[in-house]
Amino acid sequence: MPILKEHLVLDDPERGVFRVHRSAFTSQEIFDLEREYIFGQCWLYLGHESEIPSPGDYVRRWIGGRPLFMVRDEDGQVRVFYNTCTHRGALVCRRDKGNAKVFQCFYHAWTFDTKGRLVGVPKEERFGPGFAKEELGLRSPRVGTYRGFVFVNFSTNPPPLEAYLAGAKEVLDLVADQAEEGMIVLEGSHRYAIRANWKLMVENSVDSYHLVPTHQTYFEFLDYLAQVRGTTQGKTGKKLERPERVVALGNGHVVLEAPAVGGRPVADYHPLLGGEEIRCEIEEVKARTLARLGEERGRRVTEMGRNFIYFPNLIIVDTRATNLRIVEPIAPGETMILQFQLVPKEEFGTLRFERRMHSYLSFFGPGGLATPDDVEAVESCQAGFAAGEVEYNDLSLGYAKEDSGVTELPMRVFWRQWYALIQGKPAPTSWEDPVAAR
Amino acid sequence: MSLRTKVEDFLYHEAELLDEWRLDEWLALFTEDARYVVPTTDLPEGDPSRNLVFVDDDIVALRGRVNRLKSRHAHREYPWSRTVRLITNVRVKEEGDEVLVRANFAVYRSRDPSGRWSHTHEYVGEYFYRLVRDGEGFRIRYKKATLQMEGLKEHGAVSIVV
Numbered sequence: 001m002p003i004l005k006e007h008l009v010l011d012d013p014e015r016g017v018f019r020v021h022r023s024a025f026t027s028q029e030i031f032d033l034e035r036e037y038i039f040g041q042c043w044l045y046l047g048h049e050s051e052i053p054s055p056g057d058y059v060r061r062w063i064g065g066r067p068l069f070m071v072r073d074e075d076g077q078v079r080v081f082y083n084t085c086t087h088r089g090a091l092v093c094r095r096d097k098g099n100a101k102v103f104q105c106f107y108h109a110w111t112f113d114t115k116g117r118l119v120g121v122p123k124e125e126r127f128g129p130g131f132a133k134e135e136l137g138l139r140s141p142r143v144g145t146y147r148g149f150v151f152v153n154f155s156t157n158p159p160p161l162e163a164y165l166a167g168a169k170e171v172l173d174l175v176a177d178q179a180e181e182g183m184i185v186l187e188g189s190h191r192y193a194i195r196a197n198w199k200l201m202v203e204n205s206v207d208s209y210h211l212v213p214t215h216q217t218y219f220e221f222l223d224y225l226a227q228v229r230g231t232t233q234g235k236t237g238k239k240l241e242r243p244e245r246v247v248a249l250g251n252g253h254v255v256l257e258a259p260a261v262g263g264r265p266v267a268d269y270h271p272l273l274g275g276e277e278i279r280c281e282i283e284e285v286k287a288r289t290l291a292r293l294g295e296e297r298g299r300r301v302t303e304m305g306r307n308f309i310y311f312p313n314l315i316i317v318d319t320r321a322t323n324l325r326i327v328e329p330i331a332p333g334e335t336m337i338l339q340f341q342l343v344p345k346e347e348f349g350t351l352r353f354e355r356r357m358h359s360y361l362s363f364f365g366p367g368g369l370a371t372p373d374d375v376e377a378v379e380s381c382q383a384g385f386a387a388g389e390v391e392y393n394d395l396s397l398g399y400a401k402e403d404s405g406v407t408e409l410p411m412r413v414f415w416r417q418w419y420a421l422i423q424g425k426p427a428p429t430s431w432e433d434p435v436a437a438r
Numbered sequence: 439m440s441l442r443t444k445v446e447d448f449l450y451h452e453a454e455l456l457d458e459w460r461l462d463e464w465l466a467l468f469t470e471d472a473r474y475v476v477p478t479t480d481l482p483e484g485d486p487s488r489n490l491v492f493v494d495d496d497i498v499a500l501r502g503r504v505n506r507l508k509s510r511h512a513h514r515e516y517p518w519s520r521t522v523r524l525i526t527n528v529r530v531k532e533e534g535d536e537v538l539v540r541a542n543f544a545v546y547r548s549r550d551p552s553g554r555w556s557h558t559h560e561y562v563g564e565y566f567y568r569l570v571r572d573g574e575g576f577r578i579r580y581k582k583a584t585l586q587m588e589g590l591k592e593h594g595a596v597s598i599v600v
Contacts, residue, residue: 096480188481188490192590214513217506224505228498341490348488357486362499367476367492369506372514372595376551379594383552 009419010392011412013436016399018412019392022385025197031332033422038312039064041421042251043144043151043164045314045326046070048342049078050148050184056099056114061338062328063152063313068141069093070150071100073114078145080152081116081138092138103138112138147176148183166250171308175318177293177301178266179344185324190339190365192375198329199418200378201337205315205325206256206307206410208244209397214377218363218370222262222272231271243404248431252311252417254410260305260319265356266344267302273359278351285352309410311417316342321360333382339365400433409433442530445539445569448576453523456599461504464599468578469570472497475582476596482563482584492585492596503599514597519549521598525565537576539567543583545600547593559592561585561600 008030010019024030044064051059051070058071060083067083083091085105092103092112102119104111111120116138121127142153144161149172151161162169176183194201204210212219226232244258263270267286269279290298305319315325322342329335341360347353363370395415398407413431420428455464468474476493477484486494495503510516527542543565550556561583568580583600590596 186488186490188478188484190478190490190492191480192594193592194594195592216511217509220509220511221502221506224502225498354487357494358499361491361494362502365490365492366590366593366595366597369503372597373512375594376514380551383554 008422009415011416011434013400013434016396016436018395018399018408018415018433020395020415021392022390024418025199025382026332026385028332030422031329034329035065037421037424038418039154039329041153041155041158042312043153043158043161044312045310046080046150046152048148048183048185048324048340049145049150050182051097052078054099056101057097058093058100059097060093060095061326062336063326064154065329066154067091068152071103071114074101078143078150079114079116079140080143080150081112081140084139085110086118086136086138110136116140147172164251166253167247168249168251168253168308168310171249171253171255171306171316174297174301174306175308175316175322175342177297178289178318178322179346180288180292181345183322183342184345186341186343188341190337192337192339192366193330194335194337194375194378195333196335196375196378196382197332198327198335199414200381201325201327201335201374202309202312202315202414203395203411204374204378205317206254206309206414207408208256208258208406209408210374210377214373215370217373219261221362221369225272229271229274244406245404246407246409246413248409248413250431251427252309252414252421252431254309254311254413254431256307256410257300257304258306259303262320262359264302264305264320265347265352265359267352273355274351278355281350281352307410309414311414317364320363321356323360323364400435441532441537442528445530445537445576446525446528448569449525449528449539449541449565449567452578453525457521457523459507459518461507461599465500465504467576468497468500470497472500472578473580474500474599475580476600477582477584479585479587479589482586507599512597514595517549519547519598521548522546535570536579537567537569537571539565539569541565541567543600545598547598557592561593561596562587563600 008021008024046063047059047070052072055072055074055076058069060069068080069083070080073079083093085092087108087110090105090107092105102111102113109122113119118133118136142158144151242258244256246256248254262272267282267289269282286302289302308316313327317323324340324342326338361368365371395408395411398409416428416431474495475486477491481489484491506512507515524544525541529540531538545561548556548558563585566582569576570579
């Protein structure tokens, strides 16, 4: 079974070198190990409670290779079920979202209520004495929620969600605390496939190094917008100088915090967002947020953008708008991305909301001015791997540097967790760059 | 010439400009208060003021989009993909100073970024336009391209104008 397992990740503090073997992106065997040891063991992000506000509301989703659906039961509790009839296997939830009192399998009309109980079986009297309806309810994975984020776990004896989240709790708090009345997921999602390994998309989401070369046209757009808005302050030119702070949060979760380019609707005014009217709105929200959360936390929530990897399958890019991205591996070279927009509930109808919507669309998603180039980049990498001769990717940028300059540390944090788990080892105790022993 | 024929000629002209990547000429078809919208595949009735959509461009954003697509740094579209647009089932209705248009479309996009095989895929759906008269022709005040598709699979993006 070992396919280079000892050499998949090279982590050399002496030389400040970090490399990942390209078979990690191409091998079916490694893909299968990931299914078992990562997606089969870790808490996986499934969805947000706000997607199912009322009893009977449901959404259907494939996560970690399994069909699931999340439903708010008649008493208001969020439940998640494996989407398979306990009779012969057919999917019982056959739409992406909706509202239902019961889920009836169309094959033989077995019927389940929103708590998953089997409540209807045609010709029930013809089953034998061993037939027990109460044993044939829909099955659930372990379910945990934190600040409205819903997670599932397929293993039999997982750690508590909060223990697994570790330092990631703080990032989810910072995201959730933007809102006074709660963050909600907007209706409408971006669903697209990429012909690339899922980890390339994860890497891309915390990669500051690629921003300027890959997204030059996006920065040119911001410059153009600055010109239209009659300001020079938005000018980014072809440089991007900003202090970055990377924090390993435990269990492979990692965040890169940096001031957002072009301001934040909550709540960091920048002329790119518009004139006096929106400046007033934003400054008011900022004052309220600082009063609500205190000066230090308030400033982190309002002024800092964050690119966050929740290990393994969620990315939150919370910069000029808040983007949730579920990464769902399909095959070594194929990944589905399901992307949402999270907004503060109270913002509807404001100018900030309008700016937030346009900030989101100008960068993110299949129709944005930046995401299509990310897709091109990761697909290009996947195609390049077929060359074979170059065995390793290099991720050494900023190794063990303690400054606030550009670094590939977020990716190294992710890979250190990944490498331990696919070998069936316990999670590391430290994810930072180790200091060379001298 | 019937109104529908005139509108069809206009739509064919627009399609030709897009297929030939004459983007500045295409942009000149729009009014200053124009909007170009592409809803998501899961919410075809999506309202960009409340829902997540793929594209919601005013004239400023549209100019930004065109500037980008003309750049050799728009990596998803450099080199440009080859496209062929088919427009059918055109229906027109006059309302005030506007002509409301519905039509069906298929946009075939072909590109071979890796040099190994070419990918041809199609965007299929419905157009909804609000046109205003401009001399003998029209200008576009509103264009919505509703994709009647369950998701973007081999497409990976909506990097062209649909």
